[in-house]
Amino acid sequence: MSEKALHELAGRYRESLRRAVYLIRSLDVDDDLSTGQVSTLNIVAEGPVRVSEIARKAGVRVPSATEQIIRLENAGLVQRTQDDKDARAVLVSLTAKGDAALTSANHARNIVLGDGLAQLTQAERDAIAGAIGPMNKLNSALTGSTP
Amino acid sequence: MSEKALHELAGRYRESLRRAVYLIRSLDVDDDLSTGQVSTLNIVAEGPVRVSEIARKAGVRVPSATEQIIRLENAGLVQRTQDDKDARAVLVSLTAKGDAALTSANHARNIVLGDGLAQLTQAERDAIAGAIGPMNKLNSALTGSTP
DNA sequence: TCCTAACTATTAGGCTACCTAAGTATGAGT
DNA sequence: ACTCATACTTAGGTAGCCTAATAGTTAGGA
DSSP states (O other): OOHHHHHHHHHHEEEOOOOOOOOHTTOOSSSSHHHHHHHHHHTTTTTSHHHHHHHHHTTOOOHHHHHHHHHHHHTSEEEEETTEEEEEEEEEEEEEHHHHHHHHHHHHHHHHHHHHHHOOOOEEEEEEEHHHHHHHHHHHHHHHOOO | OHHHHHHHHHHHHHHHHHHHHHHHHTTSSSSSSEEEEEEEHHHTTSSSSHHHHHOOOOOOOHHHHHHHHHHHHHSSSEEEEETTTTEEEEEEEHHHHHHHHHHHHHHHHHHHHHHHHSSOOOOHHHHHHHHHHHHHHHHHHHOOOOO
16 A cells, blocks of 8 residues: 555544544533543453553553542542552452442443444444454554553 | 344453554554644634633543633633634634644654554554544544534 | 661642623613 | 523633653663
């Protein structure tokens, strides 16, 4: 593919992503969790995770992750415990309340987004479904993140 | 498509978009413009635009648009003029400096993203290219925005 | 052993960007 | 002319991100 064509595609994709970011934000509807908080909870949900690991997966610096975690801890959604094997490390895990809030938040967002997807044709949904893999690969290639 | 399948697709797409936010941020490399500023400049570039129109297209409230515009104006990238036909309205347009900065910023970002796209296979690029239309349609369906 | 370098997390301070509510000025309709 | 709606700005507040500095822990070599 020519360099010019790559740049043209990059421009169109970039614009589409910019708008999709607002779409994502518009999904924070009724609950009191922000998109960023839901993302952090989704990371924590995979098991007790270190702060540095959360930061890496979320694509932010460690102090930003600490800040998010403190907010979530104050809301009673996560808890911090010491790592037995490394006294420097802190392990973050979901509380029961956090687990419930996350399930509910994911469900609410998937319903709204699912409604939008239902308005597309099957071919359009297939196109989006088929792009997710390549999008993730592109994300990894450019941000170096390993989700 | 079943409701369950829609929600499953919604979940995967949502996760991909979440990570794409960080991709977008990683494109702000060397220049002094943020992603939001580039977006605003891109909107303004289409011609003299009202503040309310900028807010609508950017998916933010009017005061947020005003704030962005003031920042850009202070940087000499846009100018505000009165609308002859409606003394309440303010028309925002690019300055020569803003036009140059926008061209440069778009170019720099397209190069970085283009490099990432170049690492994909042709089939993967085609998948992304094919999803842009449906993604935009979905964005419009859910946010009510008319880009 | 001990000393230094590396690592993990937090705190402190600062910035952008978003929001709602309130204020000012203009336009449009009755 | 009066009223209501529209367009924007101002004021005040919050979330979320950053860098720099700090405290404690670990690991590895002299």
